[in-house]
Amino acid sequence: MTVIDFSAFIGRLATASGETILPFFRTSLSIDDKSKTRDFDPVTEADRAAEAVMRRLIKASFPQHGIVGEEFGNEREDADYVWVLDPIDGTKSFIGGFPIWGTLIALLHKGAPVYGMMHQPFIGERFSGDNGSANYKGPSGARRLQVRRCASLSEATSYTTSPLLMNESDRAVFGRIERAARLSRYGGDCYSYCMLAAGHVDLVVETELKPYDIAALIPIVTGAGGVVTTWEGEPAQGGGRIIAAGDARVHEEALKLLNQ
16 A cells, blocks of 8 residues: 555545534534633533544454544554544634634555645645645645745744643743744644745744644655754654644754743
8 A cells, every 4th residue: 555545545534534524613612621621621512523434434444544633532553554533623713603624634655644634624725745745735726835935033923822831831932942042923723834835934833732633734844854853853743732833944043942
C-alpha cells in the first residue's frame, strides 16, 4: 500500500466526515462539556457522528490498522499503521458559528506521522501533506503550499489559539514571544498551522495539545518547508507544548526565548 493509495482514502474520509458535520453547522446544537474542571471543553453530536463515520470506513478498509480518536478513544494503537482523528478541531469556533475549524486526519507509520489532512467542508478547503510536499485544494483552485522566509522574530507574525488556555507559568513564558514578535494574534486552532504552511503566518505557539490536535498538521507544515517541535525541540506528534515555524531561524530564536 503506497502513500498515494492512502491519500485517496483520506480524501474519502474527509468527504464522509464533511457530509456528516455540515448539517449541524450554524444550527441549534446540543453541547456537552467534557471538562472535569472549570475550563470549558465542548463536544457536540457533530463531533461524535463524524468520528463514528470515519472509524467505520477505516475498519472496513484497513481492519488491521489502529485508531486514535478524540471522542471514542484508542484501538490497536500499537499497530504499524495508526489513524489519528480529530473530527472537529476548533469546536468552540464551530459552536459559535465561525468557520475557523477543521477535521484533522493523520496516518502514523511506526509512530511517526506520514500523511495529514485538514479539511474545512463549509469553506471547501483541504490542506494536505506527506512531509516531503504539501498541497492546497479549495475554491481558488489547487496549488503547492510553501512557507515564507522570515529572518527574525522581530519580523514575524505569531499566532496562538488563546493564552488563556495556557497555565500561568507557560503564559508568562509565552509573553516573551509576544513582546519579541512584530504581530501577535489569537484564534485559529488548526487553521493557524495551515496558514503557516501557506506562507501567511510565521510562528504558532501552543500548549497542552493532544496527539489528535497536532499529528495531522505536522506532515502539512513539514511538507511546506516548516518546522514543528515541542518547546524542548523534540518530535511533536505526542502533543504537549508545541512550536511551529515557517523559517528555521524564527524557530531557533523562539525556542531560545521559551527556554531561557
